[in-house]
Amino acid sequence: MEQINMIKVHSKDYSLNSTVKIESEKVDLLNLGFIIKRFRVQRGISRQTLAIKSSISIRYLAELESGRGNPTITILKNIAYALNLTLKDLLFSKKNNTKVDLIKSKVDNYNNNQLKEVLNLLDNFDKKKPKKINKNKVALIGLRGAGKTTLGTMYSKDFKVPLYEISSEIEKAGGMKISEIIELGGQGMYRRLEFQVINKLLKKNKKLIVLTGGSIVSEKETYNFVLENFYTIWIKAKPKEHMNRVIKQGDLRPMGSNPKAMDDLNNILKERKNLYLQADAIVNTENKNKNDSYKDLKSIIIN
Structure with a gap:
């Protein structure tokens, strides 16, 4: 029994x-x-x-x-x-x-030849996906410190396109700071506001660029909505660069009293990598200044 x-x-x-x-x-x-x-x-x-x-x-x-x-x-x-x-x-x-998770559990025990076959199948599948032509509505994704705000602001000023930082828009919609929203209604309330804000901005603007929070990829419904309705670009950087840039901005909280902060950041990036890779394009800001990175971003959007 x-x-x-x-x-x-x-x-x-x-x-x-x-x-x-x-x-x-x-x-x-x-x-x-x-x-x-x-x-x-x-x-x-x-x-x-x-x-x-x-x-x-x-x-x-x-x-x-x-x-x-x-x-x-x-x-x-x-x-x-x-x-x-x-x-x-x-x-x-x-x-x-x-x-x-089911796919991961299956491929964990595959040998090199089997993994090559899986990669070939995935490559063929990617080639069949229709490419997005409309780039009037752009969403930048990636962890904090990658350069989303810097590059997004440069593009917004250059092409006179309205720019929205989703976290700021959530605070406006909720009438309080993000920390207070989460304290009051938990992740559920935050995610509901996040989706509502993005949906509203999408309907309101013919052209726009939005800066999403790094964890949006973890919310399946909202992330799929972004992927379907925006030209999505992953602003990518190495974990150490993420950390250094945030600290350079004067925010020492990432390190705090946690000596394993870098390990945690590495794990977060590793966990989210496959989700970020679903973006339409990638701008790699690793070891680049903002002007070079912006050239890459502009080239992707206007071409």
Whole structure:
């Protein structure tokens, strides 16, 4: 007979105490660790920050993310709350079994010849995709420090095209700062406003350039909407350049008291790379000054 563990859950995510059935043979600790790490990286949260917010040690969180931890329901509840998720979303969300994850799990054990065949199939698929001709509506994606604001502003001034920074537009729509929006309504409220703002700007302008937040690629519905309705360009840089540029702007928060900030940034970029690669074009700002990078951007848009 299949073993069922009955666990009482006390959480802000539920109006009443709920009984959650966790089927032991379906709850794979390795998969659970992968899910927690993916949600953490997608949100740009360091392991240290999540550990503090969840009231657990960094070492234990590392064990849990590697699939070796055996968490109590209270720990899972704390982690879910720190990630702005319900416990149900963390454990049973359909998003936890995406097609991308399934593909990754299959190719992990492929040999070099098999991987070459997969790459050839993907290359052929990409060649069949219709190329976008209309470049009147441009979206710049990428992590903070890549150069989105600098390059977007240069293009806006050069061609008299209105420029919108999505984070600023979200604050206008919400009537408060981003941090307050998330504190009040969590990631859900922030993402709803993000989609509404982008949709409104799209309908309002015949020509525009928008600067998106680095984590927009983690929100599937909104990111797909951007990919379908904008000519999307990934402004790319090396992790060290991202960090140095942000610090050069006078913001020391990325480093903070976290000695592993660069490791976290590397993990975020690694996690999001395939999503960023879905853009229509790439401007690589690595080891380039702003004028050279702008030439690349302008060439892509006007040609």
